[in-house]
Amino acid sequence: MFKSLKIRVAITLIVCLGALYFLIPTFISNIPSPWNQYLAKEKIHLGLDLQGGMHLVLEIDTDKALEAMMERTSNDLKESLMDNKVRFSNLGKAKGATISLELTDSASAGKTALEKVLSDKYPDLEIASTNPREGGELVTLKIKDKRAIDLKKLTVEHSLETIRTRVDQFGIAEPEIIPEGENRIIIQLPGIKDPERAKKLIGETALLEFKIVDEENSLDEALRGNIPEGDIIAYGMKGDIATGQRSQVSYLLKNKSLLTGASLETAKVQIADRFGDPTVSLKFNSQGSIDFERITGENVRKRLAIVLDGVVHSAPVIQDRISGGQAQITGTFTMDEARDLAIVLRAGALPAPVNILEERTVGPSLGSDSIRQGIIATLIGTLFFIIFMIIYYRFAGSVADVALIINIVLVLGVLAAFRATLTLPGIAGLLLTVGVAVDANILIFERIREELRTGKTIRLSLETGYNRAFMTIIDTHITGIVAAVFLIMFGTGPIKGFAVTTIIGLLASLFTAVFFTRVIFDYVVWNFNIKKLSI
Amino acid sequence: MSMELIKPGIHLDFVGKMKYAITFSIILTIIAIASVIFHGGLNLGIDFAGGSIIQIKFQKDVSADQIRTALKSTKLENSTIQQFGEKEFLIRTHESFSDQKILATNLEQPLTTAFNKDYEIRRVEVVGSKVGMDFQRKALFAVVLSWIAMLIYITWRFEFRYALGGIIALVHDVLIITGTVSILNIEFTLSILAALFFIIGFSINDTIVVLDRVRENVKLNPKQKLGDIINMSVNQTLSRTILTSLTVFLTVLALYIFGGAVIHDFAFSLLVGVVFGTYSSVFISCPIVLLFENLQISKMKRKK
Numbered sequence: 036m037f038k039s040l041k042i043r044v045a046i047t048l049i050v051c052l053g054a055l056y057f058l059i060p061t062f063i064s065n066i067p068s069p070w071n072q073y074l075a076k077e078k079i080h081l082g083l084d085l086q087g088g089m090h091l092v093l094e095i096d097t098d099k100a101l102e103a104m105m106e107r108t109s110n111d112l113k114e115s116l117m118d119n120k121v122r123f124s125n126l127g128k129a130k131g132a133t134i135s136l137e138l139t140d141s142a143s144a145g146k147t148a149l150e151k152v153l154s155d156k157y158p159d160l161e162i163a164s165t166n167p168r169e170g171g172e173l174v175t176l177k178i179k180d181k182r183a184i185d186l187k188k189l190t191v192e193h194s195l196e197t198i199r200t201r202v203d204q205f206g207i208a209e210p211e212i213i214p215e216g217e218n219r220i221i222i223q224l225p226g227i228k229d230p231e232r233a234k235k236l237i238g239e240t241a242l243l244e245f246k247i248v249d250e251e252n253s254l255d256e257a258l259r260g261n262i263p264e265g266d267i268i269a270y271g272m273k274g275d276i277a278t279g280q281r282s283q284v285s286y287l288l289k290n291k292s293l294l295t296g297a298s299l300e301t302a303k304v305q306i307a308d309r310f311g312d313p314t315v316s317l318k319f320n321s322q323g324s325i326d327f328e329r330i331t332g333e334n335v336r337k338r339l340a341i342v343l344d345g346v347v348h349s350a351p352v353i354q355d356r357i358s359g360g361q362a363q364i365t366g367t368f369t370m371d372e373a374r375d376l377a378i379v380l381r382a383g384a385l386p387a388p389v390n391i392l393e394e395r396t397v398g399p400s401l402g403s404d405s406i407r408q409g410i411i412a413t414l415i416g417t418l419f420f421i422i423f424m425i426i427y428y429r430f431a432g433s434v435a436d437v438a439l440i441i442n443i444v445l446v447l448g449v450l451a452a453f454r455a456t457l458t459l460p461g462i463a464g465l466l467l468t469v470g471v472a473v474d475a476n477i478l479i480f481e482r483i484r485e486e487l488r489t490g491k492t493i494r495l496s497l498e499t500g501y502n503r504a505f506m507t508i509i510d511t512h513i514t515g516i517v518a519a520v521f522l523i524m525f526g527t528g529p530i531k532g533f534a535v536t537t538i539i540g541l542l543a544s545l546f547t548a549v550f551f552t553r554v555i556f557d558y559v560v561w562n563f564n565i566k567k568l569s570i
Numbered sequence: 571m572s573m574e575l576i577k578p579g580i581h582l583d584f585v586g587k588m589k590y591a592i593t594f595s596i597i598l599t600i601i602a603i604a605s606v607i608f609h610g611g612l613n614l615g616i617d618f619a620g621g622s623i624i625q626i627k628f629q630k631d632v633s634a635d636q637i638r639t640a641l642k643s644t645k646l647e648n649s650t651i652q653q654f655g656e657k658e659f660l661i662r663t664h665e666s667f668s669d670q671k672i673l674a675t676n677l678e679q680p681l682t683t684a685f686n687k688d689y690e691i692r693r694v695e696v697v698g699s700k701v702g703m704d705f706q707r708k709a710l711f712a713v714v715l716s717w718i719a720m721l722i723y724i725t726w727r728f729e730f731r732y733a734l735g736g737i738i739a740l741v742h743d744v745l746i747i748t749g750t751v752s753i754l755n756i757e758f759t760l761s762i763l764a765a766l767f768f769i770i771g772f773s774i775n776d777t778i779v780v781l782d783r784v785r786e787n788v789k790l791n792p793k794q795k796l797g798d799i800i801n802m803s804v805n806q807t808l809s810r811t812i813l814t815s816l817t818v819f820l821t822v823l824a825l826y827i828f829g830g831a832v833i834h835d836f837a838f839s840l841l842v843g844v845v846f847g848t849y850s851s852v853f854i855s856c857p858i859v860l861l862f863e864n865l866q867i868s869k870m871k872r873k874k
Binding site for chain 1: 573578617622625627658690691692693694695696699700701704706709711712713714717718719720723724727730733762763764765767768771772774775776778779782783786806807810811813814816817818820821822823824825827829830832833836837840852
């Protein structure tokens with residue numbers, strides 16, 4: 036390939052130095068200030084099985100997001116239809132993400148009018164089915180399929196963004212938040228101390244709503260099952276400061292939410308003077324402030340319920356019109372709860388509820404235990420191998436040893452450069468490629484020995500030995516790479532982890548076992564007059 | 571004088587022993603499959619089947635029975651409790667506890683009652699059964715596709731019968747390791763899967779080296795009988811085969827001895843796999859190449 040020895044030595048040096056450059060941050064954590072800006076920033080990330088921390092797989096319930104959207108749309112649609120004087124009854128969200136309504140105009144006229152409203156104002160909706168009914172027609176509306184797919188995709192993207200913001204604000208070092216498949220998100224939080232709190236922070240929908248308490252109708256009557264039209268029953272917790280006991284309180288609320296968390300500009304924790312309890316103070320954005328002023332103005336003397344994910348946090352009486360766009364959520368929070376609530380409110384609500392599909396927490400002590408034992412075992416294994424090669428192949432063995440060490444450095448360097456995460460399956464891949472690299476050298480050395488036995492000169496034996504073994508080595512390596520590429524294409528998480536290290540390792544092995552060792556041998560044979568090759 | 575484990579010019583009759591080897595392998599494979607069937611499938615870990623796993627380290631010596639007694643009449647009553655290293659235990663259930671409160675009432679409270687606070691929960695893993703099934707399906711799919719890819723590549727570089735020999739050899743290795751895991755009732759976890767990947771790579775590498783020599787010798791001696799060529803090739807590569815397998819075996823042995831409880835099963839499967847991976851490249855893939863040759867010859871004879 037490259038005949039000139041100088042060029043080959045230069046290539047070897049460049050590759051090795053490159054790998055070391057990327058490895059420096061992994062091994063030296065505190066690089067003094069003028070130097071750190073010139074060096075690579077990324078270090079090898081250890082998987083949670085090796086390091087400890089938390090691993091979550093979330094599923095975003097995108098169907099729920101569509102249903103919620105249809106719920107909102109059905110309210111808007113009611114008004115649009117009334118504005119356009121289309122006569123209808125029983126309009127409401129039906130099963131799944133559909134809206135059903137009965138048109139009460141003479142059949143064709145009603146339908147034409149509905150279609151016109153849809154095409155003017157609701158281009159995402161289409162008529163799924165129509166059934167003639169006595170005195171009208173039952174119509175089911177649904178979201179257009181293509182649009183539904185887009186909306187689901189948007190929901191996932193939005194959720195990903197929201198979760199990222201929350202985790203960033205929570206202050207976790209080196210979080211990994213990556214989408215997987217259609218509607219899953221993988222979250223890795225290394226070294227986290229309070230997994231339960233993190234889980235709540237991430238998984239909470241955090242939909243903040245302001246609703247008016249219905250005091251015209253009887254709560255007791257509603258609790259018996261007679262809920263007035265347009266109302267809902269919600270529950271809240273009431274803390275008794277004297278006893279510290281929490282009890283459940285029920286509220287009858289007007290279902291329409293007057294304002295949501297989307298109108299917030301910021302949220303922060305404040306300590307209320309009286310009892311020293313933390314509260315979360317809210318500041319609305321400009322439109323939110325205007326709305327809040329109007330809402331409070333229209334509902335003086337009524338109670339405004341602050342509802343988070345369906346739970347009433349407090350329902351203070353509106354004393355007067357509130358301008359300036361400030362509000363407070365009081366409740367019986369601990370400091371941490373208040374802080375987390377402020378974070379989720381700032382980051383915004385998740386557009387859909389999430390389900391936790393998979394959850395792993397590994398304590399930091401266990402992670403470091405497995406690392407320590409793994410490193411010791413690997414060192415003993417490697418040491419054994421190094422000694423064996425020197426005893427068996429003498430000089431050639433020591434060349435193979437250096438090649439092996441460079442191989443490992445190369446793989447780790449590439450892993451660091453690509454910010455890959457090293458896990459147990461990854462180590463299996465590393466181990467495999469080390470085995471294959473060793474095999475390549477043994478293969479070459481045995482060939483050279485065979486050639487030497489036939490009485491060829493050292494130079495010729497080296498040449499033929501390397502050439503003969505080369506095709507075999509190429510075939511073994513490429514077969515491995517081909518298989519690993521398929522594992523990356525069709526496998527998930529840990530399978531990919533194995534395949535990635537295997538591919539990097541096999542490429543490194545081709546370089547070290549074939550190219551690098553040859554450079555050393557050629558250098559020695561061309562520069563020193565050797566009578567007998569120590570192999 | 572350089573060191574030689576295998577003297578050059580060694581000539582062992584491998585081809586003559588292949589009959590016995592094939593019989594041996596068929597029996598082993600049947601035992602492996604029978605064991606999996608007998609156990610009602612593999613003892614799948616939570617990564618594949620879903621469920622929860624909790625690892626607890628105690629400060630004092632306790633027994634699995636004491637823990638079981640402590641967990642009586644909780645939701646963890648029917649869980650598997652297994653010692654895992656010194657003073658450490660694994661508690662495994664098929665249920666997925668995603669709620670910390672359930673865990674607290676069913677584990678922490680009873681344990682604290684029984685052992686005070688002298689324990690540390692070091693690991694909690696919960697996998698939903700849907701995720702487990704998904705992973706199972708994807709893993710199987712990816713592995714089979716990677717086999718087909720190798721089959722195609724080796725067919726292109728060598729011949730179909732060589733490729734078939736190599737793939738059957740590695741399927742044989744995978745079956746035997748899976749069987750061993752099943753017979754010893756080791757949980758089939760992610761680390762066992764990782765070990766299988768290692769073995770697949772190791773086995774195919776070994777097979778290609780041997781078959782490459784066969785191919786080379788066929789070119790050099792086109793008139794010689796294939797059986798003799800295979801024998802010659804296996805003997806020529808024997809030194810390399812033994813050396814490579816021995817070094818890898820001993821390195822993995824170091825992992826097995828010093829690696830600790832976490833990689834114990836992983837290292838064990840690797841040990842078994844290295845032995846069979848080496849064995850299969852000589853005694854499985856070579857006979858298959860030979861078998862195809864014989865089939866072709868008999869076909870040609872019939873045509874005449």
